[in-house]
Amino acid sequence: MTALTASTMVAEAKGRVENLTPEETAQELERGALVVDIREEDELRRDGRIPGAVISPRGMLEFWVDPTSPYHREEFQPDRRIVLYCASGGRSALAADTMQRMGYSQVAHMDGGLKAWKEQGRPVEHET
Numbered sequence: 001m002t003a004l005t006a007s008t009m010v011a012e013a014k015g016r017v018e019n020l021t022p023e024e025t026a027q028e029l030e031r032g033a034l035v036v037d038i039r040e041e042d043e044l045r046r047d048g049r050i051p052g053a054v055i056s057p058r059g060m061l062e063f064w065v066d067p068t069s070p071y072h073r074e075e076f077q078p079d080r081r082i083v084l085y086c087a088s089g090g091r092s093a094l095a096a097d098t099m100q101r102m103g104y105s106q107v108a109h110m111d112g113g114l115k116a117w118k119e120q121g122r123p124v125e126h127e128t
Contacts, residue, residue, distance in 0.1 A: 010090040013097035018108035022117040025083050025110040033081040038095050043087060047114060048124035050085070058091050065099055078103045085110040085117070
């Protein structure tokens with residue numbers, strides 16, 4: 001068996017999940033979708049986040065989205081529209097793929113991540 005690379009895993013995940021543009025993500029946010037930033041704390045401090053995004057670091061995501069977990073967060077519901085993003089779209093594609101396997105039927109990810117969001121001149125907020 002040949003070992004998979006991270007880039008292969010991301011490419012395969014992107015083939016199984018819904019890939020949104022920053023424009024489509026902004027529209028989803030306006031319609032009430034839960035937009036989730038899965039980046040790490042240092043990235044959030046350094047680069048900011050999409051206004052209104054919920055913070056859920058990738059390392060805890062499976063536990064927070066699992067309704068049977070003692071760590072489950074109520075904002076994560078399997079039938080809710082959820083859009084994940086990270087810095088450039090790799091981690092969010094993997095996370096969206098995982099959430100689909102966990103029963104989330106309306107999950108997507110923002111391809112290009114916060115980098116693409118910023119390149120389009122979209123707003124970013126920084127913690128004070």
